Amino acid sequence: MNNPLFEALFATGAAGATALEAEDRGYSYAELDQETARYANALSELDVQPGDRVAVQAAKSTANLIAYLAIVRAGAAIVPLNTAYTLAELDYFIADAEPSLIIVDPERDPGIAARAPRVRIATPATLSALARGASPAFETAPRAESDLAALCYTSGTTGRSKGAMLTHGALTANARALVAAWRFTPADILIHALPIFHVHGLFIATHVPLMAGASILLQPRFDAGAVIAAMDRASVLMGVPTFYVRLLAQEGLTREAAAGMRLFVSGSAPLLASTHEAFAARTGKAILERYGMSETLMNTSNPYAGRRVAGSVGSPLPGVELRVVDDAGNLAPAGVAGAVEIKGGNGFGGYWRAPDKTRAAFTADGWFRTGDVGHLDAEGYLHLAGRASDLIISGGLNVYPAEVEAAIDAVSGVIESAVIGLPNADLGEAVTAVVVAEEGEGRPSEARIVTEISERLAAFKRPKRVIFVDALPRNAMGKVEKARLRRTCAPGN
Numbered sequence: 001m002n003n004p005l006f007e008a009l010f011a012t013g014a015a016g017a018t019a020l021e022a023e024d025r026g027y028s029y030a031e032l033d034q035e036t037a038r039y040a041n042a043l044s045e046l047d048v049q050p051g052d053r054v055a056v057q058a059a060k061s062t063a064n065l066i067a068y069l070a071i072v073r074a075g076a077a078i079v080p081l082n083t084a085y086t087l088a089e090l091d092y093f094i095a096d097a098e099p100s101l102i103i104v105d106p107e108r109d110p111g112i113a114a115r116a117p118r119v120r121i122a123t124p125a126t127l128s129a130l131a132r133g134a135s136p137a138f139e140t141a142p143r144a145e146s147d148l149a150a151l152c153y154t155s156g157t158t159g160r161s162k163g164a165m166l167t168h169g170a171l172t173a174n175a176r177a178l179v180a181a182w183r184f185t186p187a188d189i190l191i192h193a194l195p196i197f198h199v200h201g202l203f204i205a206t207h208v209p210l211m212a213g214a215s216i217l218l219q220p221r222f223d224a225g226a227v228i229a230a231m232d233r234a235s236v237l238m239g240v241p242t243f244y245v246r247l248l249a250q251e252g253l254t255r256e257a258a259a260g261m262r263l264f265v266s267g268s269a270p271l272l273a274s275t276h277e278a279f280a281a282r283t284g285k286a287i288l289e290r291y292g293m294s295e296t297l298m299n300t301s302n303p304y305a306g307r308r309v310a311g312s313v314g315s316p317l318p319g320v321e322l323r324v325v326d327d328a329g330n331l332a333p334a335g336v337a338g339a340v341e342i343k344g345g346n347g348f349g350g351y352w353r354a355p356d357k358t359r360a361a362f363t364a365d366g367w368f369r370t371g372d373v374g375h376l377d378a379e380g381y382l383h384l385a386g387r388a389s390d391l392i393i394s395g396g397l398n399v400y401p402a403e404v405e406a407a408i409d410a411v412s413g414v415i416e417s418a419v420i421g422l423p424n425a426d427l428g429e430a431v432t433a434v435v436v437a438e439e440g441e442g443r444p445s446e447a448r449i450v451t452e453i454s455e456r457l458a459a460f461k462r463p464k465r466v467i468f469v470d471a472l473p474r475n476a477m478g479k480v481e482k483a484r485l486r487r488t489c490a491p492g493n
């Protein structure tokens with residue numbers, strides 16, 4: 001194959017079948033092919049070469065999804081960036097990824113231009129104007145399976161974010177496994193309400209339907225009412241648990257409304273068994289929970305046919321090996337929790353320009369350490385119990401306490417802080433800051449802390465609540481006891 005990922009995405013769809021549809025317009029597979037060619041020509045005009053990185057921080061739209069497909073077609077790798085990232089956060093990604101082009105919304109353009117004067121910048125409007133004038137033919141850039149198709153930043157528990165290198169081979173193999181596991185066919189219409197700056201929305205919810213020759217119904221953002229309205233003509237929804245919690249809060253979510261839907265998938269954060277059960281009671285449909293990571297893509301899935309177990313993420317997908325080990329690296333027996341490790345064709349190519357971090361992420365015998373803790377049951381279903389790190393998952397977005405703590409500690413009057421996730425009905429976990437502050441005039445208020453850190457951190461990382469304490473609980477080693485804080489600060493205590 002010449003360009004494994006791009007060709008796989010267009011191998012099945014009938015020329016006249018709808019590939020992508022949004023409020024503004026729809027594209028058949030033939031039209032989408034031509035549009036990606038125009039956009040790939042536009043990228044060439046902006047001097048993007050095969051092997052380059054193209055960073056994208058832009059609102060969700062058909063044009064920006066097409067731009068992504070064109071980046072793959074042009075042989076470059078996308079660096080997707082959360083639209084909530086501040087300019088201060090972007091500095092690091094731009095310096096580390098060294099993109100040859102950044103596609104950003106116009107309000108961000110001057111700020112980035114001032115901070116990264118040597119990087120070429122295009123707004124989506126510039127790109128689409130170039131594409132409109134470009135040829136609808138483009139010779140797809142040849143790529144090898146081992147070539148980079150994406151660089152996805154995942155924050156480290158300590159230190160800076162790491163760029164997970166995702167290859168053509170890994171992305172293609174994983175999407176192919178999911179098409180089969182979830183029984184996608186050209187008749188499917190997927191409601192796409194996820195953001196397109198993460199693996200879930202950009203790859204899983206895009207590659208799987210396209211590879212199957214199905215249609216994507218693109219919604220600009222998650223809106224529970226709009227999702228329910230789309231159910232009468234769609235067949236699949238992929239979401240994070242917060243989607244399902246918010247859908248359940250709508251009276252319009254009924255058995256009749258969901259009758260035509262054949263599959264509801266949940267991932268990116270733990271789905272509470274109570275949400276699974278409430279959804280099944282209301283709609284008659286069992287949400288299919290699966291488990292993935294930016295590095296490894298999708299690892300496990302509950303079965304399409306067969307028992308979907310609430311509170312379990314299912315068993316390894318074909319081509320994925322999974323094991324649970326104890327501290328000494330020995331296999332844990334069924335029912336006993338340990339560290340979850342992964343090996344397989346979905347494995348990533350390491351961390352960008354960080355050989356030490358890559359080495360540390362793998363065991364001596366080549367298994368990827370996920371950092372998650374869980375156990376396999378007697379039927380081989382994986383049950384995740386938590387994480388080895390203090391990572392917080394809020395509404396499906398990862399928040400690393402160390403980064404938020406550093407920002408809070410820099411606020412004048414703060415002595416020290418600990419950031420934890422507390423149970424939250426809507427977001428799963430809510431970012432919460434526990435702060436020790438100076439007494440007297442310099443004592444910062446909750447409002448001042450939140451305002452000051454907002455200049456540095458994306459809004460979703462901001463604490464939803466700040467709790468002031470006299471001292472943080474520490475163990476004999478001097479380490480803050482976060483588990484204890486989670487207990488003492490839990491709602492109701």
Ligand code: MCA
Pocket residue numbers: 084193194195198199200201221222240242243267268269291292293294297394395396397398427459460461
């Ligand atoms: C928005 N806000 C949040 C979050 N999202 N706060 C905490 N956690 C969040 N996830 C804040 C905004 O900053 C804003 O704050 C206020 O909430 C309202 O913003 P809005 O944009 O209206 O929020 P929303 O539309 O209600 O968004 C909530 C959401 C969204 C629908 C849950 O966050 C979402 O689509 N999440 C999915 C994330 C995702 O795709 N994750 C996959 C990554 P203020 O009012 O103060 O300004 S993980 C992955 O890819 C792995 C591989 C996997 O396995 O899938």
